[in-house]
Amino acid sequence: MADIYLYGTFADDTYTDDQCITLESFKDDLSKINGQYDVHIDSMGGLVETGAAIFNILENDENYRNCYIDGCCASIATLIPCASHSGKSIFTS
Numbered sequence: 001m002a003d004i005y006l007y008g009t010f011a012d013d014t015y016t017d018d019q020c021i022t023l024e025s026f027k028d029d030l031s032k033i034n035g036q037y038d039v040h041i042d043s044m045g046g047l048v049e050t051g052a053a054i055f056n057i058l059e060n061d062e063n064y065r066n067c068y069i070d071g072c073c074a075s076i077a078t079l080i081p082c083a084s085h086s087g088k089s090i091f092t093s
Helices: 023-031 048-059 075-082
Strands: 002-010 037-046 064-073 089-091
Touching: 002 023, 002 048, 002 075, 023 048, 037 048, 037 075, 048 075, 064 075
Parallel strands: 002 037, 037 064, 064 089
Antiparallel strands: none
16 A cells, blocks of 8 residues: 655645645645555645645545544644545554
């Protein structure tokens, strides 16, 4: 099973910081995966539009299984575990 890491702040595509999660960077990561995957998150939140768009993609993707909360999961980032199709959110820290 593959993993996607959402570490950083949800932002729009005008941000070029490596610590930012953009919709385009998420789609790029997702396009490299075939089959089921888990998401690891460590985020204080950020731009609501980006987080909501990523949530909608995950909620409609049956291949998204578990969410591992590796650190912080705050603000808009709290939506990401809610989209898990296994119903499991696993706190690892």
